[in-house]
Amino acid sequence: MLCQLRGVAAETVIPLRLAGGAFHVWSQLPAASRCSLTAVRDALQAAFALDEYAAYEAFAARRLMPGESADVFLADLRRLAALFGGVPERALACAFVAGLPDSVRQMIRAGCRADGLDLSSVLARARAVLTDERLSAAAAAALSGALPITRLHVDGRECTVLIDTGSTDTIIYAPFCAQWRRRVVRVTTISGDDLKCSGIGSVTVEAPTGHRAALETLVVEERPLGVDMVLGVSGISALGGVTVLSPSVVRFCGAVCRAPPDIETPDFRVQFNAAARKWSVAWKWSDGIGPQCLTNAVPQYAVPPAARHEFETELDDWIEREWLVP
Numbered sequence: 001m002l003c004q005l006r007g008v009a010a011e012t013v014i015p016l017r018l019a020g021g022a023f024h025v026w027s028q029l030p031a032a033s034r035c036s037l038t039a040v041r042d043a044l045q046a047a048f049a050l051d052e053y054a055a056y057e058a059f060a061a062r063r064l065m066p067g068e069s070a071d072v073f074l075a076d077l078r079r080l081a082a083l084f085g086g087v088p089e090r091a092l093a094c095a096f097v098a099g100l101p102d103s104v105r106q107m108i109r110a111g112c113r114a115d116g117l118d119l120s121s122v123l124a125r126a127r128a129v130l131t132d133e134r135l136s137a138a139a140a141a142a143l144s145g146a147l148p149i150t151r152l153h154v155d156g157r158e159c160t161v162l163i164d165t166g167s168t169d170t171i172i173y174a175p176f177c178a179q180w181r182r183r184v185v186r187v188t189t190i191s192g193d194d195l196k197c198s199g200i201g202s203v204t205v206e207a208p209t210g211h212r213a214a215l216e217t218l219v220v221e222e223r224p225l226g227v228d229m230v231l232g233v234s235g236i237s238a239l240g241g242v243t244v245l246s247p248s249v250v251r252f253c254g255a256v257c258r259a260p261p262d263i264e265t266p267d268f269r270v271q272f273n274a275a276a277r278k279w280s281v282a283w284k285w286s287d288g289i290g291p292q293c294l295t296n297a298v299p300q301y302a303v304p305p306a307a308r309h310e311f312e313t314e315l316d317d318w319i320e321r322e323w324l325v326p
Contacts, residue, residue, distance in 0.1 A: 014040060021047070055083035063099045070126040073099065093119040096126070102157060104129050106175050149227060150250040153206040159228035163242060163250055167232040171224045172217040177201040180219045187218065195220070205235065207252035213238035272323055279323075 014037075018026050025047045026040060033039035050058060059080040064073045074096050081087045087095070096119070097108050107129050108122060117125065148163040154176050169187065174180070180201025187195040197218040206212045215235045224230045236242050240253035263270040268283045283290060303311045318324040 052084035148244045161229045162227045169232045170217045170235040171230040173228045174221045
């Protein structure tokens with residue numbers, strides 16, 4: 001284009017712009033071919049372009065790189081596709097969406113299913129979502145110097161979590177909660193503002209220590225305070241407590257956990273393993289050894305009518321404490 005604007009023949013400029021192997025390829029061309037843009041382009045592509053098999057592998061493995069714009073990503077997919085014969089626009093749209101970051105991909109997929117978006121609309125939506133993601137990341141980076149922020153796995157996906165000991169509730173950004181139902185819930189923030197929640201859901205959160213907990217969450221459709229999840233006191237307790245040494249140093253399971261239930265009787269001992277969520281029963285045999293195999297075949301003996309109420313009350317208490325899962 002610059003050559004056209006200045007009225008200069010492009011053929012006379014090309015040798016000045018080539019270097020290394022590209023210049024050697026040009027210099028080996030016949031004199032007539034050196035003056036042909038088409039011949040020079042074909043020679044350079046034959047020497048340096050990917051073959052169709054390598055181009056397809058690169059196309060299938062291509063992902064959006066950090067800091068790369070959606071337009072540049074799509075343009076490179078088009079270039080790679082052209083090297084192995086091209087693909088239909090719908091296939092190109094699928095490859096484009098598949099190469100986006102996980103949280104962005106889920107939002108774009110939902111929009112495509114609901115609205116039947118074409119490639120240009122998918123690109124426009126990806127631009128908007130990526131801009132929002134980067135603004136949220138910048139906000140989280142600004143907060144991380146003042147508030148305790150860490151990274152946890154939520155339903156198997158890593159996300160940014162703000163530790164909030166001033167809130168009882170856990171709040172999560174909708175794309176990170178697969179199981180939730182709509183319900184209008186309003187929460188008052190410490191500043192007195194209303195935070196509108198879109199519904200309630202449940203997630204499994206895993207701390208770096210490996211400790212897991214199933215949490216009930218409030219779901220919002222905009223990132224709360226620029227993070228993916230705000231972990232309240234209920235979630236902190238479920239993960240065994242937390243020690244905040246600095247805004248960037250957060251350690252879980254720092255609190256002393258309640259001792260697991262341990263029932264001791266003259267005939268047997270019952271222990272509950274909180275991590276495995278199961279009971280273990282050990283009988284106390286008179287000889288201290290016991291038989292290798294029990295021969296009893298009664299799963300549960302009948303409860304006398306006089307003790308039925310007390311028995312059922314005890315079962316209800318165990319279920320409420322989550323010692324027994326019906």
